[in-house]
Ligand SMILES: [Fe+2]
């Protein structure tokens with residue numbers, strides 16, 4: 144039988160934990176610009192330039208072998224022109240969230256390292272595929288993908304060794320991490336991720352995705368972001384880029400994803416991109432300040 148706990152009490156405990164009290168400011172600022180139709184490239188440039196560490200890391204990435212540009216990119220403005228506005232927003236949101244993935248015990252860090260790459264891969268796949276889904280804003284799809292398993296970070300920080308045992312059991316028995324979380328902790332990463340997203344007042348697209356990314360629909364037209372991140376999550380697993388600790392992931396041809404109507408060529412092309420970008424995903428977590 145699933146463990147029964149006081150969810151109201153757990154929720155209030157998590158909401159006052161230092162790491163989860165408020166959203167990373169970079170993430171919050173980029174989302175505010177994304178949601179404001181009057182904002183644009185100048186606002187994103189100002190946000191990145193105000194955060195020295197973000198600006199330095201962005202320029203280092205832009206000039207790295209990964210992007211492979213022939214001339215040196217010297218300013219944030221140039222980076223926006225060359226990498227694109229969405230590209231810079233995505234890097235800034237990722238850098239904003241990265242810090243939380245670098246904290247904790249050695250066991251937490253090892254798990255978070257793989258989870259980070261899995262989250263970056265899911266975010267990238269969601270953003271690439273969102274171009275084929277009307278009604279979904281690519282940078283919000285990216286953010287929802289980036290944070291979709293954030294509940295696992297919260298659970299590990301809170302439950303420690305108890306959560307480590309749940310992760311190990313999922314690996315040993317090749318089973319669903321979500322089901323084991325419910326069984327042994329009385330709560331799952333989708334629910335606690337949703338709680339924190341609500342506390343942080345994140346956009347509805349993000350909070351709904353965190354809450355329902357393991358549900359099986361059906362989804363109406365206004366909620367296509369949920370199966371979109373669901374299939375992006377599956378593609379991250381199938382490409383073997385990172386690891387979110389779940390050993391019974393769905394397949395991309397699951398009927399659940401039918402309404403999105405991606406064809407085999409689109410799926411294969413996204414998986415290729417994820418494999419090509421995997422070293423950049425890993426590098427972004429460990430860029431020196
Ligand atoms: Fe998940």
Ligand SMILES: [Fe+2]
Pocket residue numbers: 261265291292376387
């Ligand atoms: Fe995942």
